[in-house]
Amino acid sequence: NQTIRLASRPxxxxxxxxxxxxxxxxxxxxxxQVLLKTRYVSVDPYMRGRMSAAKSYVAPFEVGEPxxxxxxxxxxESNLDxxxxxxxxxxxxxxxxxxxxxxxxxxxxPAGPAPISYFLGLLGMPGLTAYFGLLDIxxxxxxxxxxxxxxxGAVGMVVGQLAKIKGARxxxxxxxxxxxxxxxxxxxxxxxxxxxxxxxxxxxxAAPNGVDCYFDNVGGEITDAVYDLLNKHARIALCGQIASYxxxxxxxxxxxxxxxxxxxxxxxxxxxxxxxxxxxEGVKQLTEWYSQGKLRFEETxxxxxxxxxxxxxxxxxxxxxxxxxxxxx
Ligand code: NDP
Numbered sequence: 001n002q003t004i005r006l007a008s009r010p011x012x013x014x015x016x017x018x019x020x021x022x023x024x025x026x027x028x029x030x031x032x033q034v035l036l037k038t039r040y041v042s043v044d045p046y047m048r049g050r051m052s053a054a055k056s057y058v059a060p061f062e063v064g065e066p067x068x069x070x071x072x073x074x075x076x077e078s079n080l081d082x083x084x085x086x087x088x089x090x091x092x093x094x095x096x097x098x099x100x101x102x103x104x105x106x107x108x109x110p111a112g113p114a115p116i117s118y119f120l121g122l123l124g125m126p127g128l129t130a131y132f133g134l135l136d137i138x139x140x141x142x143x144x145x146x147x148x149x150x151x152x153g154a155v156g157m158v159v160g161q162l163a164k165i166k167g168a169r170x171x172x173x174x175x176x177x178x179x180x181x182x183x184x185x186x187x188x189x190x191x192x193x194x195x196x197x198x199x200x201x202x203x204x205x206a207a208p209n210g211v212d213c214y215f216d217n218v219g220g221e222i223t224d225a226v227y228d229l230l231n232k233h234a235r236i237a238l239c240g241q242i243a244s245y246x247x248x249x250x251x252x253x254x255x256x257x258x259x260x261x262x263x264x265x266x267x268x269x270x271x272x273x274x275x276x277x278x279x280x281e282g283v284k285q286l287t288e289w290y291s292q293g294k295l296r297f298e299e300t301x302x303x304x305x306x307x308x309x310x311x312x313x314x315x316x317x318x319x320x321x322x323x324x325x326x327x328x329x
Pocket of ligand 1: 044150152173218240241272317
């Protein structure tokens with residue numbers, strides 16, 4: 001039974017040395033427990049924050065302890081009536097091939113609506129992040145212009161499609177021409193490769209009527225450029241700042257306060273768990289739109305437990321389109 005632990009806290013970008021593999025006997029479930037076989041592991045940008053000691057909205061991982069995150073697992077032995085053998089669950093579980101659990105915090109995956117891995121993507125944490133961040137904070141209206149950064153990622157591609165469902169004009173930024181082409185295929189009105197374009201000029205050209213909503217996954221220079229285009233009463237959902245997750249010094253740049261003041265814009269940070277009581281409602285609506293063909297989703301699936309660190313490191317190099325996952329078994 002292999003486990004991946006935090007070997008040391010990274011300074012700057014994590015590397016293979018950040019992770020340590022250990023092997024032990026597979027655990028045996030005691031009464032009231034199940035044995036879970038890991039099927040899919042989710043690698044997520046927020047996990048970089050947990051590798052640092054700094055206080056945040058989730059506790060840091062401890063050096064030497066297993067790394068944990070979103071996992072889809074199958075019950076292979078059960079001493080728990082509510083989770084018979086064969087049940088599929090999603091939960092926050094260690095990066096480990098087999099794990100015992102008392103079932104607390106695990107959510108059973110319903111048969112049918114979508115591939116089981118989607119409960120780590122469209123119908124899981126990233127999809128809900130897009131759903132609540134866009135619909136509750138940005139509240140786009142028909143005809144408005146919505147910009148989403150990190151648009152070809154798990155959260156971003158859902159944000160753009162939801163904004164289209166609401167009748168908005170949607171502009172996405174992403175890091176390759178392939179991703180830009182994919183976003184156009186998904187129905188984005190405009191997509192910009194921020195690595196090759198002059199981002200300020202390209203955004204200004206793509207948003208001739210200004211920007212009403214900005215869903216920020218990235219921060220940095222893309223965000224600086226969007227702030228120059230804000231319309232009166234613009235709404236900004238501050239979801240992530242991946243451009244600075246590996247920074248060793250506080251990022252500096254233009255100070256946006258004046259632009260927010262002048263436009264009476266609303267900037268709101270949020271964590272998807274702020275909406276925990278409403279998650280079932282979000283999953284229901286996302287499932288409905290997916291079933292009706294109004295939402296599409298993409299995954300980049302790497303195979304093999306030993307590839308989990310590489311898949312995680314790939315997030316910071318833009319290797320994934322849609323949800324980055326590792327298929328373990
Ligand atoms: P993604 O699937 O979007 O994967 C990360 C992507 O970020 C990469 O594919 C890459 O795409 C892009 N990226 C990496 N480094 C940079 C950089 N320096 N500058 C610009 N883009 C970069 O991840 P998620 O969809 O899971 O997450 C998106 C964002 O949302 C993250 O910031 C994450 O932390 C945040 N988040 C916040 C939540 C909340 O509750 N507030 C919950 C979930 C996610 P590219 O090729 O375009 O560069």
